[in-house]
Amino acid sequence: MTSIAHPVTNALLITDVRQPDGARVDVSIADGHIAAIGPDLPRAPGVAHEDGAGALLLPGxxxxxxxxxxxxxxxxxxxxxxxxxxxxxxxxxxxxxxxxxxxxxxxxxxxxxxxxxxxxxxxxxxxxxxxxxxxxxxxxxxxxxxxxxxxxxxxxxxxxxxxxxxxxxxxxxxxxxxxxxxxxxxxxxxxxxxxxxxxxxxxxxxxxxxxxxxxxxxxxxxxxxxxxxxxxxxxxxxxxxxxxxxxxxxxxxxxxxxxxxxxxxxxxxxxxxxxxxxxxxxxxxxxxxxxxxxxxxxxxxxxxxxxxxxxxxxxxxxxxxxxxxxxxxxxxxxxxxxxxxxxxxxxxxxxxGFTDYGLHVGARADLVLVDADTIAHAIVARPQRLLVVANGRIVARNGAGVDRESHHGHEQ
The missing domain is CATH 3.20.20.140 (Metal-dependent hydrolases)
Structure with a gap:
């Protein structure tokens, strides 16, 4: 697991997603950036949580x-x-x-x-x-x-x-x-x-x-x-x-x-x-x-x-x-x-020339979850976007936009 220190504001934890290489990981987001990626990340009290349910994780x-x-x-x-x-x-x-x-x-x-x-x-x-x-x-x-x-x-x-x-x-x-x-x-x-x-x-x-x-x-x-x-x-x-x-x-x-x-x-x-x-x-x-x-x-x-x-x-x-x-x-x-x-x-x-891009610690948290086995599968099947996160905020769920007031998922 790799991580970066952030004050815990606008925090979100997405669990059980698959990276393009097949690894099952969680993604921790704070202050609009990826704070950590790895298996079994701790769930801090009060932090919004999304269950990825094994979905494929892609960058925005x-x-x-x-x-x-x-x-x-x-x-x-x-x-x-x-x-x-x-x-x-x-x-x-x-x-x-x-x-x-x-x-x-x-x-x-x-x-x-x-x-x-x-x-x-x-x-x-x-x-x-x-x-x-x-x-x-x-x-x-x-x-x-x-x-x-x-x-x-x-x-x-x-x-x-x-x-x-x-x-x-x-x-x-x-x-x-x-x-x-x-x-x-x-x-x-x-x-x-x-x-x-x-x-x-x-x-x-x-x-x-x-x-x-x-x-x-x-x-x-x-x-x-x-x-x-x-x-x-x-x-x-x-x-x-x-x-x-x-x-x-x-x-x-x-x-x-x-x-x-x-x-x-x-x-x-x-x-x-x-x-x-x-x-x-x-x-x-x-x-x-x-x-x-x-x-x-x-x-x-x-x-x-x-x-x-x-x-x-x-x-x-x-x-x-x-x-x-x-x-x-x-x-x-x-x-x-x-x-x-x-x-x-x-x-x-x-x-x-867009900076801070990608699926790595420190990148801006722009993430997409789809129900697909691989990148190639996602391209040819073009499945509905299960979740879209932009700058650390949930902006769309199941293909539909999310109200600006409810960008931070479900607290557990």
Whole structure:
């Protein structure tokens, strides 16, 4: 048994759970952190107690890339008749949100709560910064973050969905968004959307450096043009000392390059500690999972949009996303499916920079209990979450949210 000293406040003891390695243990929680893990931990008088009944113990899940502000979660079905191009989706979404009065605050809160009930305790969301809407969508998501502060650790990316250079004033809005509370600067397809990758990247890195913020860029650009843009981005990471502070989301180009060219870029990505995010889509090239691991590149997972004007797909269940990652990459062995789970847990926490994460003493107490034999079983069966603990508080039981006043279990 290992332990760490904590004053006994907000204490909780969870007994008889199985770690992923099969060991039966108890978990003691105090002050929002794991205080001890081991068999037969003492039950102090007055400490809330939960009987795990042999359930599988998992760390809280991490959503590495979503768009809470766009979702129609819980609304009437959106009938999607949008055109096939990326610009069609961008223009359609801007028009619909303006005409419908879509409320980013209410909708982001609804979806964030659904993520939490399904076991996600850390989340990175991209929020549209637009010259028509200004900071309105950001203000709604900031309110959601404040409402769930203490149970859902949320990073907000200020994202120029229409690009940076084509709509004058976008750079000023991004600057204001970072000052207003956004954590990360977003960017989008410097060559195909902004039509000037050098200027686009220069402005992006200038804003990020001015605010000392990391960057998370959507890079949908295919093949050679994507590789060219990625090379320019890596040049700037090296020149400006931003190693470990940049994520490239999607990076479709890495799934369509000849192996020699691809591996050269993977080597640079690893050396500069630039992480990759994939949603593991079935219909476009994706960064190669095992070559990324072999080269030391961090590759993690996320949903992208969940039920919005872009897509009817997506779910706040990160076990489902792990399953889709497994299917996209042909993962069938139990040890390979554990890699898919890492993409929505430990690796995603590392890629996003979430700290104090994991199932170890001293980590923030973010725990999920499920009725499953192994991680692989949990991924493919996606059972109901029996218990979700976030920052030491019980936030969901049997798939349903728990009132804030009753987070501490049953005293015995």
């Amino acid at each position: 899940f991490v959503e590495g890339h979503t768009h809470l502000d766009k979702t129609t979660w819980g609304m009437d079905w959106y009938r999607n008749a949008v055109g096939p191009k990326l610009t069609d989706r961008i223009e359609n979404e801007r028009r619909w949100r303006a005409e419908s009065g879509h409320d980013a605050g209410a909708q982001s809160l609804a979806l964030a709560r659904a993520f939490l009930c399904a076991g996600t305790t850390r989340l990175r969301t991209h929020v549209d910064i637009d010259t028509d809407a200004g900071l309105r969508h950001l203000e709604g998501v900031l309110a959601t973050r404040d409402s769930l502060r203490g149970v859902l650790d949320m990073q907000i990316v200020a994202f120029p969905q229409s690009g940076l250079l084509g709509r004058p004033g976008t750079d000023t809005l991004l600057d204001r968004a970072l000052s207003a509370g956004a954590d990360v600067l977003g960017a989008l397809d410097p060559a195909l959307i902004d039509r000037d990758p050098v200027a686009s990247l220069n402005v992006t890195f200038d804003i990020a450096n001015r605010h000392h913020k990391p960057i998370d860029i959507h890079l949908h650009e295919p093949g050679e043009i994507g590789a060219f843009t990625l090379g320019l981005l890596l040049d700037r990471v090296a020149a400006l000392g931003m190693q470990g502070h940049v994520v490239v989301s999607h990076a479709f180009c890495l799934g369509a390059l000849p192996e020699r060219e691809r591996d050269a870029l993977l080597t640079r990505l690893a050396d500069l500690r630039v992480a990759l995010l994939t949603t593991a889509p079935p219909s476009v090239p994706v960064p190669p999972l095992k070559p990324c691991i072999e080269h030391g590149v961090t590759l993690f997972g996320g949903n992208d949009g969940v039920r919005d004007t872009w897509t009817p797909y997506g779910s706040p269940d990160m076990l489902e996303r792990a399953m889709l990652i497994g299917m996209r990459y042909g993962l069938r062995r139990d040890d390979d499916l554990a890699i898919a789970f890492d993409c929505v847990s430990t690796t995603a926490a590392h890629g996003c």
